[in-house]
């Protein structure tokens with residue numbers, strides 16, 4: 039074999055192994071465009087999804103059903119109007135719409151079975167009617183009210199692949215026709231997914247006649263290759279005011295997902311074999327990736343956050359993992375604190391106290407109990423490491439009784455009391471027997487802060 043080809047293949051395998059380890063146990067929500075369901079390569083797409091699942095990646099599928107619903111309604115000569123891309127679903131059409139949506143889900147179940155995987159279709163989406171808007175009654179067309187996260191999580195943990203049809207039910211069991219994009223978005227946010235995929239029938243988000251923010255890169259095919267959350271927001275602002283538009287709808291959902299905790303949203307072409315695998319397991323993305331900056335949800339604490347911060351801290355204080363702090367303590371050192379906030383709720387906080395000898399202490403780091411193990415703590419530390427570099431500190435340290443292993447994983451190394459700033463040595467509580475861990479700051483280089 040040509041040495042170059044061999045080298046390239048080995049490199050791909052290495053990259054793939056790296057990503058497999060990274061994504062094991064993570065959750066991906068995959069929305070599939072309805073036009074792809076009849077595509078000749080669709081069975082291969084489902085086979086690739088099964089491969090992901092076998093590698094230990096949890097998967098939830100949300101198949102679009104628009105094309106199948108159109109076919110079924112046509113067969114029964116039922117005409118529906120569409121307003122801003124939303125189908126107005128008369129109640130008498132709902133049995134047929136349900137049938138079409140479940141038909142698509144059943145088709146996928148069969149394909150999963152052919153690849154040896156187990157899928158399950160369920161009613162995990164609670165919906166409510168859109169109601170009357172601008173004088174138009176949307177009848178049985180609904181909006182996602184909530185996702186039944188506990189039940190869905192059990193299904194995922196049982197090793198099954200949930201398939202969510204485009205139907206939601208009210209608390210009293212009334213079915214509504216919902217948007218599959220909205221369902222995928224809501225499920226990804228509420229289930230804390232690592233990635234949300236929109237598998238579409240084009241190359242990605244196409245630049246076309248849209249106004250593109252200045253710093254956004256386009257491929258030679260005219261695909262918007264990446265958008266940071268803020269750029270996605272700018273893209274929406276620049277092109278807003280238009281009537282309903284499929285691409286803006288996708289970017290809008292991606293933007294909201296990234297500002298609600300989902301790290302990455304990929305818009306990928308489902309007509310090309312293996313595209314989803316290429317997107318996940320190689321360094322080179324092919325479609326459009328909309329992604330949250332590592333520090334997107336982190337901001338300085340303000341006075342109004344203090345009650346929330348005290349709430350987040352309470353369990354750790356009760357367990358003795360954190361030194362108690364009063365409202366006045368937090369107020370006094372307000373400027374040192376940062377919070378991790380999503381949609382107005384604080385999920386984590388931490389402080390960086392700076393000492394005259396150019397050392398900084400990371401203190402009071404805590405993540406809301408229901409949001410642990412999502413990488414938020416790591417992002418808070420990384421935020422302060424960057425802060426420390428900007429402030430030209432020479433080292434960070436932390437005093438901890440229960441989290442030394444965690445800080446070690448982040449590159450912190452054991453230190454001595456004499457390493458601490460003089461003022462902190464005086465206050466060092468011998469009885470608490472906290473371990474001292476340090477992190478040297480070596481200045482800013484391309485790609486972030488380096489550990490010495």
Ligand SMILES: CC(C)(COP(=O)(O)OP(=O)(O)OC[C@H]1O[C@@H](n2cnc3c(N)ncnc32)[C@H](O)[C@@H]1OP(=O)(O)O)[C@@H](O)C(=O)NCCC(=O)NCCS
Nearest residue numbers: 354359403404405410411412413414415416438441443444
């Ligand atoms: C410690 C804490 C801040 C970590 O935040 P987090 O957002 O859950 O952490 P991340 O998601 O970045 O990292 C999770 C990983 O760290 C591991 N981890 C969490 N707490 C740990 C601990 N005390 N010791 C060792 N490892 C720990 C998790 O098992 C997980 O491992 P995995 O990636 O192999 O699955 C959070 O658990 C917390 O608030 N604890 C209570 C308060 C506390 O002890 N603060 C420290 C005061 S010094």
